[in-house]
Amino acid sequence: MECQSAVGVVGENTKIPCTFRVTTGDKHNTIYEVMIKKKGxxxxxxxxxYTDKIVQGDPRVKLPSRTDPFLLFTNTTVSDEGEYEYKIMTNRGVIKGGFSLSVTAKYDPPVINSVPEEIKDRDGAELYCSTSGGYPAGGIHWFNSTGANWTERATLKITERDDRLLTMSSKLPLTVTDLRPRSFRCVVLNSSFSEVGETSSTLQRIGGPHSSPLPALAVGGVLVPVLILILIIIWFCRRRKRSPFEPDAEGGADGTETEEEEED
Structure with a gap:
């Protein structure tokens, strides 16, 4: 009798198939006793x-059929993963062997958050992409709006929950220049490097939907002084063009001289 290795999904039932190998003409097989231990x-x-009608062990593990044997793990958990040994007593003698059980769990849809939540026009930020409930460990990749892979800039952190399922969180630091393409995509990969989920986010800044670091800097640091200088030049030009005998706003080029001329 041989039992095959299998891959189970957390929360579902996992079937370990077992088969008899007949080496003589007699195909009749009867199982009297079965014992399965996890290594360690x-x-x-x-x-x-079956003779004494004794059943022990984890109630989630069952042997539903005596004549067509297969082992069943109900409500599979991460702790079920590992190497197993079995010993089966039949009418043909004692059979020993082993099998392995691997476990997987799908990660939840990823979520992107920014720190700070409201990004100022001239500040950088940190983006976080998080997903949980998966197994085994995978990875998280980052892409900007042009499709460039920015994963090398990011830092991945993997933590284990109480149920041994995993939480993955990736931090992507961004400078002011990096924030020009405001759309970012986060892709979750499983342990086989296959995509199992993704999400995208378009960042908004406090400065307005069309604000940009470079135009803001130009207005504040260049355009305003230039405009002031132009106004000063215009004012001086107008003063130089004015005739010394041209009456000013009070009626003459000089108010006192005008009064003296009127007296004469």
């Missing part, structure tokens, strides 16, 4: 004695 553990995860 003292007590079996499953034990059944």
């Amino acid at each position: 553990q003292k007590y079996p995860v499953f034990y059944i004695n």
Whole structure:
């Protein structure tokens, strides 16, 4: 009798198929006792004695059929993953063997957040892409609006939850220049480097939907002084063009001289 390795999904039932290999003409096989242990553990995860009607071990592990044997893990968890050994007593003798069980879980849809939440016009920011509930560890890739891969700039952090499922969070630091293309895409990869989820985010700044660091800097640091200088030049030009005998706003080029001329 041989049991095959399998890959289970967390929260679902996992079937470990087992088959008989007949080496003589007699194809009749009867199972009397089955014991399955996980390597490194003292007590079996499953034990059944059909003669004495004894069943022990994890109630999630079952052997539904005696004549068509297969092992069933119900509500598979991450802790079920590992190497197993089995010993089966039949009418043909004792059979020993082993199998492995791998476990996977799909990650939740990723979410992008920015720190700070409101990005000022001339400040940088940090983007965070987070996903949870998956297994085993995978990765997170970043792409900007032009499709360039910015993953090398990011830092990935993986933590284990109480149920041994994983949380992945990637931090992408951005400078003011990096924020010019405001659309960013986050892609979640599983352990086989296949895409299993993605999301995108378009950043908004406090300065307005069309604000940009460079135009803001130009207005504040260049255009305003230039405009002031132009106004000063215009004012001096107008003063130089004015005739010394041309009456001013008070009626003459000089108010006192005008009064003296009137007296004469």
